[in-house]
Amino acid sequence: MKYVDEFRDPALTGHLLRELAATTAAIARPLRIMEVCGTHTMAIFRSGLRALLPPEIKLISGPGCPICVTSAGHIDIFLEMADLPGTRLAVFGDLFRVPGSNGRTLAQARARGAKIDVVYSPTDALDIARQNPDELMIFPGIGFETTTPTIAATILSASNQDIDNFVVFSTHKTMLPPLMALLGDPALGLDGLLCPGHVSTIIGASAYLPLTGSNHLACVVSGFEPTDILQALILMARQIKENRAEVENAYTRAVNWEGNARAKAMVDTIFEPVDMEWRGLGVIPGSGLAIKEKFARFDAQSRLSLVVPNTKEPAGCLCGQILKGITTPPHCPLFGRRCTPANPIGPCMVSSEGTCSAWFAYGNESRGT
């Protein structure tokens, strides 16, 4: 398959692995590198790359899985909304099986009679709203800069078409504030950041400049194929070896320095920064996006006057620490025992991109932890 097979070429992969191993061997100490994005976590496991990396590379999964960082209170309010009379919910598939604090899921709510559609795109939700004018369509807005522009575009479209029965409950988040908060913690001892390729298509590689200064982190934007990731790791290892902390872009076929101005402008039209609660990380100032007053008719929170409950994390669940990179799934007492993809307790097991789900699905070898 064109533009995919080239980036999975075994000979090229082997060459890059040798190059990486030579560089890390010269550094002769463990390199602690955080892969921020859940898709990176999954790609590294799925391609089998994790088991091939040089022993010096210690990969730490970051807070970049949208479902995983959604607070328990937000999950509970989504479940509550599904049961409101006269409403229907449209969700991305990841959200469908996430258990709330009472263990219930949207999948169960639908089986009980709630109207819930699993969609690929928020525009599908808008279409369903148009076809069902007597019901209020609620779309739980989840995700980072990659997802937000499509939600903004859908709200703009709803506004242009004057559709009155479509609302979004925004829990949208931005990537930089939690990274700044996390990386300020010296206990994490990070050397470098494998920057999320998809988010970077919107925010641009330059967005990571603040992390290179005071945190002295090597930041490399990476794609998702094995050779993309290896190229990024080589650039990172070289920075660490030469004691540099810069932003480099190893995903130039998708990411530029400034980002996608049009998408950013669309997000700015609809949303404004707000303090946001992250699962495991607490409330991070200015890390969320709320719908602006001008578009309040599309804001589920203002239309339905909902109060987000103050929900506690499930007892024994270490998702919070896993999201911070402090620990890994096998150290959680629930992992693989009470908490499995078939019966998930914490959010990191529910989302297919969650760290626990990746570890469970693709093996529990200890390399690279």
Add this chain to the structure above:
Amino acid sequence: MLMDLTHTLPKTILLDHGSGGLASQELISTLFIRHLDNKILSAMEDSAVIDNQPGRIAFTTDSYVVDPIFFPGGDIGTLAVHGTINDLAMRGAKPIGLSLGLILEEGLPLDDLERIIISIRDASLASGVPILTGDTKVVPRGKADKIFINTSGIGLVAEDVNITSLNARAGDKIILSGAMGDHGITIMTRRAGIALDGNLRSDSMALHTLVQKLLTGLPAGSIHTLRDPTRGGVATTLCEIASTCGLHIEIEEDLIPVRSEVRAACEILGLDPLYLANEGKCLAMVAPEYADQALALFRSCPEGAEAAIIGTLSTGTNDTKSSLSGASRRVTLKTTIGGTRVITPLHGAPLPRIC
């Protein structure tokens, strides 16, 4: 061209058609018997009586509720015939006949029903497996989704044939009869309303002729296991085999045939073709000394023209800590770039993701 039924039947299915009264009889004689006619079925007795034949009897049943009911490469009717024939074939049975149970939703367009019945007739004729008995019920609108079909099948297993997951042996080669994922991705893209260029088609196909060729063309006992990787895909089926026979299975990503359009659709939708349903493929565990001969036989049949050896079974280790080292009852995949990962069974339905 569908025949014109407007003079005898209304354009849609009514509750009356399931009443057991005159309307039911009219539907049966005008539509079902007309298309599915054979001596046993047309006798319209309460059950089919089949002359005694030597051998052991294989007996299976399956229900079909696919949505959409029509899709490129087939429809719910072809699936109902092929799926049950394949379940019989996977035990080495020669199918004798099928039952056909229909649950129709009130309001189902009669044209749709006739299209499905014609598909069933065509699939039945092409495979040489007749519909021997049937039943129809109609439920009120909203109590079923258009049409649900159940088919049961019986087949005969020759005395020297013993095919089961329990028979898989260390050293066996795993043959996949063709490219995987065609059916699953066709249904998923249709369901998601995603229009993709290219020729995505269900692989709905009967495999009993292929299986009989394998059984007659190879020494008795050389084929140990046959399974059709339907829901859950090749990954889940292999996990079931590994769990049943207690062996380790290793497959190689590069050896597994997948059409490029299926791979492309999977990349777009965030799906893994290993977990997509197939409706015309089988996995065979074959004694290593006959693997090449079996592969040649597969490839000599249209149903197995793209067959490939995709992996091997081994005794495995008892190491439950390191799942990548070849523990028994586990399935591992050697990836394109030379890495290894564990293959686990499908958990729940594959769902679209956020990003």
